[in-house]
Amino acid sequence: PSVIVKKLFLQGKVVTVNQEIDYDTAEEIAMEFDVLCEKEVVVDVIEELLKEDEEDESKMVKRPPVVCVMGHVDHGKTSLLDAIRHTNVIGREAGGITQHIGAYVVEAKGEKITFLDTPGHEAFTAMRMRGASSTDIAILVVAADDGVMPQTVEAINHAKAAGIEIIVAINKIDKPSANIDRVKQELAEYELIPEDWGGSTIFVPVSAHTKEGIAELLEMILLTAEVMELKANPNREARGLVIEAELDKGKGSVATVLVQKGTLHVGDAIAAGSAHGKVRAMTDDKGRRVKEAGPSQPVEILGLNDVPNAGEVFVGCDTEKEARNFAETFIAQNKVKLLDDTKSKMSLDDLFNQ
Ligand code: GTP
Numbered sequence: 001p002s003v004i005v006k007k008l009f010l011q012g013k014v015v016t017v018n019q020e021i022d023y024d025t026a027e028e029i030a031m032e033f034d035v036l037c038e039k040e041v042v043v044d045v046i047e048e049l050l051k052e053d054e055e056d057e058s059k060m061v062k063r064p065p066v067v068c069v070m071g072h073v074d075h076g077k078t079s080l081l082d083a084i085r086h087t088n089v090i091g092r093e094a095g096g097i098t099q100h101i102g103a104y105v106v107e108a109k110g111e112k113i114t115f116l117d118t119p120g121h122e123a124f125t126a127m128r129m130r131g132a133s134s135t136d137i138a139i140l141v142v143a144a145d146d147g148v149m150p151q152t153v154e155a156i157n158h159a160k161a162a163g164i165e166i167i168v169a170i171n172k173i174d175k176p177s178a179n180i181d182r183v184k185q186e187l188a189e190y191e192l193i194p195e196d197w198g199g200s201t202i203f204v205p206v207s208a209h210t211k212e213g214i215a216e217l218l219e220m221i222l223l224t225a226e227v228m229e230l231k232a233n234p235n236r237e238a239r240g241l242v243i244e245a246e247l248d249k250g251k252g253s254v255a256t257v258l259v260q261k262g263t264l265h266v267g268d269a270i271a272a273g274s275a276h277g278k279v280r281a282m283t284d285d286k287g288r289r290v291k292e293a294g295p296s297q298p299v300e301i302l303g304l305n306d307v308p309n310a311g312e313v314f315v316g317c318d319t320e321k322e323a324r325n326f327a328e329t330f331i332a333q334n335k336v337k338l339l340d341d342t343k344s345k346m347s348l349d350d351l352f353n354q
Protein backbone atom coordinates (compact mmCIF):
# COMPACT_ATOMS: atom_id res chain seq x y z
CA PRO A 1 0.00 0.00 0.00
CA SER A 2 2.77 2.44 0.80
CA VAL A 3 4.12 2.23 -2.74
CA ILE A 4 0.67 3.02 -4.13
CA VAL A 5 0.14 5.89 -1.70
CA LYS A 6 3.51 7.26 -2.73
CA LYS A 7 2.70 6.92 -6.41
CA LEU A 8 -0.55 8.82 -5.95
CA PHE A 9 1.15 11.38 -3.76
CA LEU A 10 3.64 12.09 -6.52
CA GLN A 11 0.68 12.66 -8.85
CA GLY A 12 -0.65 15.21 -6.42
CA LYS A 13 -3.36 12.95 -4.96
CA VAL A 14 -3.15 12.67 -1.19
CA VAL A 15 -4.86 9.48 -0.04
CA THR A 16 -4.75 7.30 3.05
CA VAL A 17 -4.34 3.54 3.17
CA ASN A 18 -8.01 2.74 3.76
CA GLN A 19 -9.39 5.24 1.28
CA GLU A 20 -11.24 4.06 -1.82
CA ILE A 21 -9.88 5.17 -5.18
CA ASP A 22 -11.84 5.23 -8.44
CA TYR A 23 -11.60 2.44 -10.98
CA ASP A 24 -9.60 4.34 -13.58
CA THR A 25 -6.91 5.27 -11.09
CA ALA A 26 -6.74 1.70 -9.81
CA GLU A 27 -6.42 0.36 -13.35
CA GLU A 28 -3.69 2.81 -14.20
CA ILE A 29 -1.72 1.79 -11.13
CA ALA A 30 -2.27 -1.92 -11.68
CA MET A 31 -0.96 -1.67 -15.21
CA GLU A 32 2.13 0.15 -14.11
CA PHE A 33 2.85 -2.46 -11.49
CA ASP A 34 2.48 -5.34 -13.89
CA VAL A 35 5.25 -3.78 -15.86
CA LEU A 36 7.47 -2.94 -12.94
CA CYS A 37 7.20 -6.12 -10.88
CA GLU A 38 7.70 -8.66 -13.64
CA LYS A 39 10.31 -6.77 -15.55
CA GLU A 40 12.70 -6.03 -12.72
CA VAL A 41 13.12 -9.64 -11.76
CA VAL A 42 13.92 -10.82 -15.23
CA VAL A 43 15.66 -7.99 -16.98
CA ASP A 44 19.08 -7.95 -15.28
CA VAL A 45 19.62 -11.61 -15.81
CA ILE A 46 18.44 -11.51 -19.39
CA GLU A 47 20.67 -8.56 -20.17
CA GLU A 48 23.56 -10.36 -18.61
CA LEU A 49 22.88 -13.35 -20.79
CA LEU A 50 22.33 -11.49 -24.01
CA LYS A 51 25.77 -9.93 -23.77
CA GLU A 52 27.51 -13.18 -24.56
CA ASP A 53 24.88 -14.23 -26.98
CA GLU A 54 26.15 -13.05 -30.31
CA GLU A 55 25.65 -16.05 -32.51
CA ASP A 56 27.67 -17.22 -35.45
CA GLU A 57 25.30 -16.88 -38.41
CA SER A 58 26.61 -20.06 -40.02
CA LYS A 59 25.45 -22.15 -37.05
CA MET A 60 21.90 -20.85 -37.13
CA VAL A 61 19.13 -23.03 -38.48
CA LYS A 62 15.44 -22.43 -39.02
CA ARG A 63 13.25 -22.85 -35.93
CA PRO A 64 9.46 -22.99 -35.52
CA PRO A 65 7.60 -19.78 -34.65
CA VAL A 66 6.34 -19.33 -31.10
CA VAL A 67 2.80 -17.98 -31.15
CA CYS A 68 0.51 -16.73 -28.39
CA VAL A 69 -3.23 -16.19 -28.63
CA MET A 70 -4.69 -13.15 -26.95
CA GLY A 71 -7.78 -10.96 -26.89
CA HIS A 72 -10.81 -9.88 -24.91
CA VAL A 73 -12.55 -12.25 -22.51
CA ASP A 74 -14.93 -14.66 -24.25
CA HIS A 75 -13.86 -13.72 -27.75
CA GLY A 76 -12.88 -17.34 -28.29
CA LYS A 77 -9.16 -17.73 -27.58
CA THR A 78 -9.50 -21.13 -25.97
CA SER A 79 -12.01 -22.33 -28.59
CA LEU A 80 -9.67 -21.24 -31.35
CA LEU A 81 -6.75 -23.06 -29.75
CA ASP A 82 -8.91 -26.15 -29.46
CA ALA A 83 -9.95 -25.90 -33.09
CA ILE A 84 -6.31 -25.55 -34.14
CA ARG A 85 -5.30 -28.50 -32.03
CA HIS A 86 -7.91 -30.73 -33.58
CA THR A 87 -7.23 -29.84 -37.17
CA ASN A 88 -3.63 -30.88 -36.99
CA VAL A 89 -2.21 -34.33 -37.48
CA ILE A 90 -0.23 -34.51 -34.25
CA GLY A 91 -3.29 -33.51 -32.26
CA ARG A 92 -5.32 -36.35 -33.78
CA GLU A 93 -2.57 -38.82 -33.12
CA ALA A 94 -2.50 -37.86 -29.49
CA GLY A 95 -6.09 -39.11 -29.36
CA GLY A 96 -7.39 -36.47 -27.03
CA ILE A 97 -4.82 -37.10 -24.33
CA THR A 98 -4.94 -34.29 -21.84
CA GLN A 99 -2.26 -31.72 -22.54
CA HIS A 100 0.18 -31.72 -19.72
CA ILE A 101 1.63 -28.34 -20.32
CA GLY A 102 0.33 -24.91 -21.28
CA ALA A 103 2.18 -25.03 -24.54
CA TYR A 104 1.91 -27.31 -27.52
CA VAL A 105 3.29 -27.95 -30.95
CA VAL A 106 1.05 -28.13 -33.99
CA GLU A 107 2.11 -29.31 -37.40
CA ALA A 108 0.71 -27.64 -40.51
CA LYS A 109 1.97 -28.28 -44.05
CA GLY A 110 4.88 -30.20 -42.64
CA GLU A 111 6.02 -27.26 -40.54
CA LYS A 112 5.85 -26.93 -36.77
CA ILE A 113 4.25 -24.07 -34.86
CA THR A 114 4.59 -23.71 -31.09
CA PHE A 115 1.51 -22.27 -29.41
CA LEU A 116 1.67 -20.88 -25.92
CA ASP A 117 -1.64 -21.18 -24.19
CA THR A 118 -2.35 -17.84 -22.62
CA PRO A 119 -5.95 -18.13 -21.53
CA GLY A 120 -7.38 -15.08 -19.86
CA HIS A 121 -6.01 -11.65 -19.99
CA GLU A 122 -3.78 -11.57 -16.94
CA ALA A 123 -1.84 -14.55 -18.10
CA PHE A 124 -0.95 -12.68 -21.21
CA THR A 125 0.31 -9.69 -19.31
CA ALA A 126 2.72 -11.99 -17.57
CA MET A 127 3.54 -13.62 -20.87
CA ARG A 128 4.42 -10.32 -22.44
CA MET A 129 6.80 -9.66 -19.62
CA ARG A 130 8.40 -13.02 -20.12
CA GLY A 131 10.24 -11.07 -22.72
CA ALA A 132 9.53 -10.08 -26.26
CA SER A 133 11.86 -12.90 -27.18
CA SER A 134 9.50 -15.58 -25.87
CA THR A 135 6.87 -14.97 -28.53
CA ASP A 136 7.33 -14.22 -32.20
CA ILE A 137 3.74 -13.78 -33.31
CA ALA A 138 0.56 -12.82 -31.46
CA ILE A 139 -2.84 -13.91 -32.70
CA LEU A 140 -5.26 -11.16 -31.73
CA VAL A 141 -8.71 -12.71 -31.44
CA VAL A 142 -11.63 -10.32 -31.92
CA ALA A 143 -15.20 -11.59 -31.90
CA ALA A 144 -17.02 -10.45 -35.04
CA ASP A 145 -20.24 -9.88 -33.10
CA ASP A 146 -18.60 -7.87 -30.33
CA GLY A 147 -15.80 -5.89 -31.91
CA VAL A 148 -12.90 -4.16 -30.25
CA MET A 149 -13.22 -4.17 -26.46
CA PRO A 150 -10.99 -2.79 -23.67
CA GLN A 151 -8.87 -5.90 -23.36
CA THR A 152 -8.46 -6.04 -27.14
CA VAL A 153 -6.86 -2.61 -26.95
CA GLU A 154 -4.71 -3.63 -24.03
CA ALA A 155 -3.55 -6.72 -25.88
CA ILE A 156 -2.62 -4.59 -28.91
CA ASN A 157 -0.57 -2.30 -26.70
CA HIS A 158 1.20 -5.20 -25.06
CA ALA A 159 2.05 -6.83 -28.37
CA LYS A 160 3.30 -3.56 -29.83
CA ALA A 161 5.42 -2.81 -26.78
CA ALA A 162 6.98 -6.24 -27.03
CA GLY A 163 7.59 -5.82 -30.75
CA ILE A 164 5.60 -8.92 -31.65
CA GLU A 165 4.03 -9.43 -35.08
CA ILE A 166 0.24 -9.27 -34.84
CA ILE A 167 -2.12 -11.41 -36.92
CA VAL A 168 -5.79 -10.60 -36.44
CA ALA A 169 -8.24 -13.49 -36.25
CA ILE A 170 -11.81 -12.22 -36.55
CA ASN A 171 -13.66 -15.01 -34.77
CA LYS A 172 -17.29 -16.15 -34.56
CA ILE A 173 -18.03 -15.30 -38.20
CA ASP A 174 -20.65 -18.08 -38.12
CA LYS A 175 -22.85 -15.86 -35.98
CA PRO A 176 -25.68 -14.02 -37.76
CA SER A 177 -24.72 -10.83 -35.94
CA ALA A 178 -21.10 -11.01 -37.15
CA ASN A 179 -19.82 -7.82 -38.73
CA ILE A 180 -16.34 -8.26 -40.14
CA ASP A 181 -16.12 -4.76 -41.61
CA ARG A 182 -16.94 -3.15 -38.32
CA VAL A 183 -14.04 -5.00 -36.65
CA LYS A 184 -11.70 -3.87 -39.43
CA GLN A 185 -12.88 -0.29 -39.02
CA GLU A 186 -12.41 -0.36 -35.27
CA LEU A 187 -8.93 -1.89 -35.50
CA ALA A 188 -7.86 0.69 -38.07
CA GLU A 189 -7.93 3.19 -35.22
CA TYR A 190 -5.10 1.21 -33.66
CA GLU A 191 -3.01 1.14 -36.82
CA LEU A 192 -3.97 -2.41 -37.63
CA ILE A 193 -5.07 -1.97 -41.22
CA PRO A 194 -5.91 -4.95 -43.41
CA GLU A 195 -4.06 -5.54 -46.65
CA ASP A 196 -7.22 -5.14 -48.73
CA TRP A 197 -7.55 -1.66 -47.25
CA GLY A 198 -4.00 -0.72 -48.15
CA GLY A 199 -2.46 -1.68 -44.82
CA SER A 200 -0.02 -4.41 -43.88
CA THR A 201 -1.78 -6.38 -41.15
CA ILE A 202 -3.01 -9.87 -41.90
CA PHE A 203 -6.68 -10.39 -41.03
CA VAL A 204 -8.18 -13.87 -41.12
CA PRO A 205 -11.93 -14.32 -40.59
CA VAL A 206 -12.42 -17.57 -38.67
CA SER A 207 -14.95 -19.61 -36.79
CA ALA A 208 -13.72 -21.82 -33.99
CA HIS A 209 -17.06 -23.59 -34.17
CA THR A 210 -17.29 -24.41 -37.88
CA LYS A 211 -13.47 -24.41 -38.29
CA GLU A 212 -13.82 -22.08 -41.26
CA GLY A 213 -10.60 -20.14 -41.82
CA ILE A 214 -8.48 -22.19 -39.39
CA ALA A 215 -6.32 -23.70 -42.13
CA GLU A 216 -5.80 -20.24 -43.60
CA LEU A 217 -4.84 -18.86 -40.19
CA LEU A 218 -2.17 -21.55 -39.81
CA GLU A 219 -0.94 -20.77 -43.32
CA MET A 220 -0.66 -17.08 -42.46
CA ILE A 221 1.31 -17.90 -39.33
CA LEU A 222 3.75 -19.95 -41.39
CA LEU A 223 3.99 -17.21 -44.00
CA THR A 224 4.72 -14.57 -41.36
CA ALA A 225 7.29 -16.84 -39.74
CA GLU A 226 8.94 -17.39 -43.12
CA VAL A 227 9.34 -13.64 -43.60
CA MET A 228 10.72 -13.25 -40.08
CA GLU A 229 13.44 -15.82 -40.85
CA LEU A 230 13.38 -17.22 -37.32
CA LYS A 231 16.61 -19.00 -36.53
CA ALA A 232 18.51 -20.46 -33.62
CA ASN A 233 21.65 -22.47 -33.00
CA PRO A 234 20.65 -25.93 -31.79
CA ASN A 235 24.23 -26.98 -31.06
CA ARG A 236 24.99 -25.10 -27.89
CA GLU A 237 23.93 -25.16 -24.25
CA ALA A 238 20.20 -24.62 -23.89
CA ARG A 239 18.65 -21.33 -22.94
CA GLY A 240 15.02 -20.31 -22.64
CA LEU A 241 12.18 -19.34 -20.37
CA VAL A 242 10.13 -20.94 -17.62
CA ILE A 243 6.48 -20.91 -18.73
CA GLU A 244 5.02 -22.37 -15.58
CA ALA A 245 6.19 -24.41 -12.61
CA GLU A 246 4.68 -26.13 -9.62
CA LEU A 247 5.50 -28.50 -6.82
CA ASP A 248 4.18 -32.02 -7.32
CA LYS A 249 3.94 -34.24 -4.26
CA GLY A 250 5.45 -37.21 -6.02
CA LYS A 251 7.64 -35.69 -8.70
CA GLY A 252 8.96 -32.64 -6.87
CA SER A 253 9.52 -29.47 -8.82
CA VAL A 254 7.84 -29.70 -12.24
CA ALA A 255 8.66 -26.90 -14.66
CA THR A 256 7.41 -26.26 -18.17
CA VAL A 257 10.11 -24.50 -20.12
CA LEU A 258 10.40 -23.15 -23.63
CA VAL A 259 13.79 -23.81 -25.17
CA GLN A 260 14.79 -20.77 -27.22
CA LYS A 261 18.35 -21.61 -28.15
CA GLY A 262 20.47 -24.68 -28.04
CA THR A 263 19.31 -28.13 -27.03
CA LEU A 264 18.33 -29.31 -23.58
CA HIS A 265 19.15 -32.95 -22.76
CA VAL A 266 18.22 -35.28 -19.97
CA GLY A 267 21.20 -35.18 -17.62
CA ASP A 268 22.07 -31.52 -18.33
CA ALA A 269 22.89 -29.27 -15.39
CA ILE A 270 20.45 -26.39 -15.37
CA ALA A 271 19.63 -23.20 -13.50
CA ALA A 272 16.22 -21.54 -13.66
CA GLY A 273 15.93 -18.33 -11.70
CA SER A 274 16.40 -19.25 -8.07
CA ALA A 275 16.30 -23.00 -8.76
CA HIS A 276 18.98 -25.34 -10.02
CA GLY A 277 19.54 -29.02 -10.57
CA LYS A 278 20.04 -31.69 -13.20
CA VAL A 279 17.35 -32.58 -15.74
CA ARG A 280 16.09 -35.95 -14.50
CA ALA A 281 13.34 -36.47 -17.06
CA MET A 282 11.63 -34.55 -19.86
CA THR A 283 8.13 -34.82 -21.29
CA ASP A 284 6.90 -33.18 -24.49
CA ASP A 285 3.52 -31.52 -25.07
CA LYS A 286 1.95 -34.86 -25.98
CA GLY A 287 3.01 -36.40 -22.69
CA ARG A 288 5.77 -38.47 -24.29
CA ARG A 289 9.14 -38.96 -22.65
CA VAL A 290 11.89 -37.27 -24.65
CA LYS A 291 15.67 -37.23 -24.28
CA GLU A 292 16.25 -33.80 -25.80
CA ALA A 293 14.46 -30.60 -26.78
CA GLY A 294 15.64 -28.06 -29.34
CA PRO A 295 14.78 -24.42 -30.20
CA SER A 296 11.09 -23.39 -29.91
CA GLN A 297 10.23 -26.68 -28.21
CA PRO A 298 8.27 -26.62 -24.97
CA VAL A 299 9.01 -29.42 -22.47
CA GLU A 300 8.18 -30.31 -18.93
CA ILE A 301 11.26 -31.02 -16.87
CA LEU A 302 11.90 -32.74 -13.56
CA GLY A 303 14.99 -32.34 -11.40
CA LEU A 304 15.07 -28.75 -10.15
CA ASN A 305 15.62 -28.30 -6.42
CA ASP A 306 13.01 -25.54 -6.17
CA VAL A 307 10.03 -24.10 -8.03
CA PRO A 308 11.13 -21.22 -10.29
CA ASN A 309 8.75 -18.39 -11.13
CA ALA A 310 7.08 -18.20 -14.51
CA GLY A 311 9.03 -15.89 -16.74
CA GLU A 312 12.43 -16.63 -15.31
CA VAL A 313 15.28 -17.46 -17.62
CA PHE A 314 16.72 -20.96 -17.58
CA VAL A 315 20.23 -21.79 -18.71
CA GLY A 316 21.96 -25.05 -19.37
CA CYS A 317 25.29 -25.17 -17.52
CA ASP A 318 28.45 -27.19 -17.89
CA THR A 319 28.45 -28.40 -14.33
CA GLU A 320 26.01 -28.59 -11.45
CA LYS A 321 28.28 -26.25 -9.54
CA GLU A 322 27.95 -23.61 -12.24
CA ALA A 323 24.17 -24.04 -12.11
CA ARG A 324 24.16 -23.59 -8.35
CA ASN A 325 26.28 -20.45 -8.67
CA PHE A 326 23.89 -19.04 -11.21
CA ALA A 327 20.90 -19.67 -8.94
CA GLU A 328 22.70 -18.18 -5.95
CA THR A 329 23.56 -15.05 -7.90
CA PHE A 330 19.95 -14.78 -8.93
CA ILE A 331 18.76 -15.10 -5.33
CA ALA A 332 21.29 -12.53 -4.13
CA GLN A 333 20.23 -10.12 -6.86
CA ASN A 334 16.61 -10.39 -5.82
CA LYS A 335 17.46 -9.87 -2.16
CA VAL A 336 19.06 -6.56 -3.06
CA LYS A 337 15.85 -5.61 -4.83
CA LEU A 338 13.73 -6.49 -1.81
CA LEU A 339 15.99 -4.32 0.34
CA ASP A 340 15.60 -1.48 -2.13
CA ASP A 341 11.85 -1.84 -1.89
CA THR A 342 12.00 -1.72 1.89
CA LYS A 343 14.13 1.37 1.73
CA SER A 344 11.65 3.21 -0.44
CA LYS A 345 8.90 2.21 1.95
CA MET A 346 10.87 3.68 4.81
CA SER A 347 11.44 6.94 3.05
CA LEU A 348 7.75 7.15 2.29
CA ASP A 349 6.91 6.66 5.96
CA ASP A 350 9.43 9.34 6.77
CA LEU A 351 7.69 11.57 4.30
CA PHE A 352 4.36 11.21 6.01
CA ASN A 353 5.80 11.45 9.50
CA GLN A 354 7.17 14.89 8.91
P1 GTP B 1 -11.46 -16.27 -21.72
O1 GTP B 1 -10.45 -17.36 -21.61
O2 GTP B 1 -12.44 -16.27 -20.62
O3 GTP B 1 -10.84 -14.92 -21.93
O4 GTP B 1 -12.37 -16.56 -23.02
P2 GTP B 1 -11.91 -17.09 -24.41
O5 GTP B 1 -11.48 -15.94 -25.24
O6 GTP B 1 -10.98 -18.21 -24.26
O7 GTP B 1 -13.29 -17.59 -25.05
P3 GTP B 1 -13.84 -19.09 -25.16
O8 GTP B 1 -13.05 -19.87 -26.14
O9 GTP B 1 -13.98 -19.63 -23.81
O10 GTP B 1 -15.24 -18.81 -25.84
C1 GTP B 1 -16.21 -17.99 -25.24
C2 GTP B 1 -17.57 -18.35 -25.77
O11 GTP B 1 -17.65 -18.05 -27.16
C3 GTP B 1 -17.91 -19.84 -25.63
O12 GTP B 1 -19.24 -19.95 -25.28
C4 GTP B 1 -17.67 -20.39 -27.02
O13 GTP B 1 -18.46 -21.50 -27.31
C5 GTP B 1 -18.04 -19.20 -27.89
N1 GTP B 1 -17.34 -19.22 -29.18
C6 GTP B 1 -15.99 -19.29 -29.35
N2 GTP B 1 -15.69 -19.31 -30.66
C7 GTP B 1 -16.87 -19.26 -31.33
C8 GTP B 1 -17.21 -19.25 -32.73
O14 GTP B 1 -16.39 -19.30 -33.63
N3 GTP B 1 -18.54 -19.16 -33.02
C9 GTP B 1 -19.49 -19.08 -32.07
N4 GTP B 1 -20.76 -19.01 -32.47
N5 GTP B 1 -19.20 -19.10 -30.76
C10 GTP B 1 -17.91 -19.19 -30.39
Ligand code: MG
Binding pocket: 077, 078, 079, 119, 120
Ligand atom coordinates in the same frame (compact mmCIF):
# COMPACT_ATOMS: atom_id res chain seq x y z
MG1 MG C 1 -10.05 -18.98 -22.53
